[in-house]
Amino acid sequence: MMGETKAVPLEQAELSLVLGAKNAGALEKAFGYTTVGQFLWHFPRRYVDVGELTPIAELPFDEHVTVVAQVTNVSQRQMHSRRGFIFEVTVSDELDRNGQELKMTFFNGYQARQDLQVGTIAMFSGKVGWYQDHLQLSQPDYAILDTVAEADPRPIPIYPASAKMPNKKIRDLLSLLIDEMTEEQLPEFLPEQLLAKHRYPRRAKAYLDRHHPREIKHAYIARQRFAFEEAFMLQLSLAERNRAVGSQPAIARKPVKGKLAEKFDSRLPFTLTDDQIEVGREISADLLNAHPMHRLLQGEVGSGKTVVALRAILQVIDSGGQAALLAPTEVLAAQHYSSIKKMLGDLAEPGLFGEGEGTGVALLTGSAKTAQRRQALLGIASGETGLIIGTHALLGEHVRFAELGLVVIDEQHRFGVEQRDALRAKGEENVPHTLVMTATPIPRTVAMTVFGDLDTSTIKKLPAGRAPISTHIVPMQLTGYRDRLFSRIREEVAKGHQVYVVCPRISETAAEQGILVATAEDGANQTMSVEAMFELLSSMPSFDGVRLEALHSQLDSQDKQEIMDEFADGQIDVLVSTTVIEVGVDVHNATLMVIMDAERFGISQLHQLRGRVGRGGLPGTCLLTTWLDADHQSVNRLRTIESTLDGFELAEADLAERKEGNILGVQQSGSRSTLRELSIIKDRGLIESARDDVQELMKQGAWATKYPELFAVAESWIDQSTREFLNKN
Structure with missing residues (x-):
């Protein structure tokens, strides 16, 4: 029966041809495997020596x-x-x-x-x-x-098993394949110099050592080899993708003396930080190329990414192009529109397009009224509008650009791949330059693994005037702390400042009606809702005269915007909200952030929320409330937030807590690209090594001709769904 598989490599052979229809059917039902290669990658989770x-x-x-x-x-x-x-x-x-x-x-x-x-x-x-x-x-x-x-x-391998496919059955079926694990049936494709450099076994030996090792140490060396193989092939795919992107046509956007960019810089009321200047130079240099920029700009909350992006936008407009800024929510899009108009001043008043007297800045969201929408579309199509800011409404088929030269995507993780690609496609003949921004710090290993094809710029230093934020855990089971929490909110309002109170959900269930503040004896597991907190504060005598408002996603767009505008204008003292205010909301007079049931949020989310205060030179405070006991595991997460303001340190902690999951984001497709051996937590050094090796390989040029076996595997290593993901990301 084995002889029937010689026409194709063993890994590509159908399981039914090798193990028989009954066994193949059982494996497919238990694990979804249909080929020998899939089954061979069903590696043990541990060994008993x-x-x-x-x-x-x-x-x-x-x-x-x-x-x-x-x-x-x-x-x-x-x-x-x-x-x-x-x-x-x-x-x-x-x-x-x-x-x-x-x-x-x-x-x-x-x-x-x-x-x-x-x-x-x-x-x-x-x-x-x-x-x-x-x-x-x-x-x-x-x-x-x-x-x-x-x-x-x-040693005895212990496999991931199921009720109908127990460990012994898995071992028995794999034993049928072991004799076929030869160089002929499992040819090597990694370059010999890499195997020698890292002292990895060849492919056939690695499979044997993984499933039937003489000593456990051999199994773990084989595991390293397969993890490196995944890291190397992914980095090679990203490098090839980057090379392909670099060969696409784009219009070079050169600075023009005396126009918007220079005028903007001369009017800035503050001094740019060294990081902002350096990142600005990197982006400006990218825009000079006749192939599309593809850069990731990451920086702490409030680090000044928007002003850096705006300087790049003006460079593109000066050269005759247009820019689109895509935001994930209407609140954030409106916030960008307001802040950018304010920064530009009279430079946002359009003159004749291209004469440098100013440029149109428009806002386009799903809730825009017909007249406003029509005016925005006309400005984009005619070229009078140099910068259009909006939500997914920018992706509509009726949105036509005169000459789209730059796409800026804010908080890129909030968008699907198709949405990002749809906006770039509006560049038509010439691919627009792309700048992707995130205020969620990305651990280095994730950046290398998921965004390895992007040039990365980082703003670490906060601008002058950003006051430090102090963070404290509030144990709600202690009455004194509960009372002090409400007093603290009231005191901040009395100083003329504003307060955010964030709750993990909008409303309570019918069974929880009336439970507004839990006690240690009853209801300690109930989570505080926006509606319950708003009702509670409204009923407290100490909050008489305090202007309260509630904000959440179930309000219509106009109401949400009106509430945010009123809060920004100082007409609301305390805003009780869900995480709708997590990203981009910028109110300089807000100095206190209270997060109810803080253990319900992730580390990165808590860091984002905390960054909403202390933005106007006034010291900020973040209070993390919890009903959990001090020794509860989830409280450790809050202690991590309490102990540092370093977003990159917190991102690493967040990654370790959440595990990496499927970092390519295509698990639902059943894709081969789901990394099975490689761990971005444990294999940091291995990923860096693989990236260095790929860079050396690319320097050699014509690597596909020099290493035909590697080229053949690279072509088939990722399936079509993953190829599309990488092409669009």
Whole structure:
């Protein structure tokens, strides 16, 4: 049967041709695999080393042990305190003539009940505990063995398994492939010098060591090789994509003396930071090229990214082009429109297009009235409007540009790939330059892995006038702290300042009606809603005369904008809101941010919210409230926020907490690009090494001709859905 697969590489062969239709069907049902390559990449999650075996008679209490034993008795009983059952297994030591016995328990052990029948020999691994005057293993890992001899001498791989595809079945099926793991069937494609440089095994040997290692150390070396392979192929794909983008045509946008950009710089009421000047130079230099700029601009909340982007926009307008600024929400789009108009002053009053007397700045959102929308569209089409700011409404088919030269995308993670690509496509014959901005710091490994094809600029230093923000955790289960929280809000208003109060949701359920402030005894798990907090503050005598308002996503666009305008104008003292104010809202008189049930938010989100205060030279304060006990794991996240204002340090902590998930963002497509061995948390050095290796490869030129095997794999390594993702990202 194996001979039938010689026409194609083993990894591409259909499982049914190699393992038979029945086994192939079971693997497809359990894991979705249809090819040998997919099954070979079903790597063990860990190994049990037979050198770790301990006789049952010598088991040490409270330590992790591994034993080989035979099942002598099984029983099942219902749990008393909760639903479910306990499956109990008694085993006899197979490596000890005295046949010492040991009990094991499995809570709701459906799989164990199926696998562990009387007479079954298995390797068990777990922590030794004490129950009813005897030692036991609770919820141990196990691997079914055919014989005791199977445990000697190689480590036993423990695979991700399912009820109908247990570990032993996986090992048995993989054993059918092991003899075929030859250089001929699994040809190497990584350049030989890379394997030698990093001391990685060749591909066939790596598969063998991963699934059937002689020693555990060999398995982990093989794991490194496959993780490097993924990192290298991804970096190569990004590098090729970057090269392809660089070959597309774009109009060079040269600075023009005496026009808008120079006038704007001469009127700036503040001095740009060194970071802003340096990043501005990088972007300006990119715009001089006849191929499209593709740059990521990241910086802390309030670091001055908008003014840097505006200087680039004016350089493009001066050269006869137009710019579009795409924002994720109408609130943020309106905020950009207002702040940019204010920064430009009379430079935002259009004269004759191209004469340098000023340029039109327009706002286009989904809620725009017909007349406003028509006027904006005419200005864009005629070229009188040099800068159009808007939401997804900019993507509409009726939006036509006279000459789109620059696309600025704010908070890029809020947009789908198709939306970003649709706006760039409006450049028609010439691809517009693209500047992607984010106030969410991106860990270096993520930037290299996801945005490896983007040139990255970073603004780290905050402009002068940005006051420090102090952050404190407020334990709400303590009455004194609860009372002080409301006093603190009132005191800030009395000083003439403004306050944000952010809640994790809009309203409470019917069952929670009336629960406005929880106590440690009842309702401590209830989360505070915008409606409940607004009602609570409105009912408190100490807040008489305080101008309160609520803001959330269920309000219509006009109401939301009116509320934000009133808050910005100082007509509202306390704004109770959801995270709709997370990005871009800029109110200089706001000095206090209160975040209710702060543990409900992620690290990066809390950092973004905190950045809404202290923006006008006045010291800012952020209060993180929680009902959780001080030793609760989620409170550690709040302590991380409390301890530092460094967004990049927090981004690393956020990544470690969330895990990386599918960093390419295409998991729902079933794509091959879901990274299976590579971890952007654990493999930072490996990713950097792969990127350096790819850069060296690209310098050689004509690498595809020099390494045809690598080129062939690079062409097929990512499927079409992922190729489209990388092309549009």
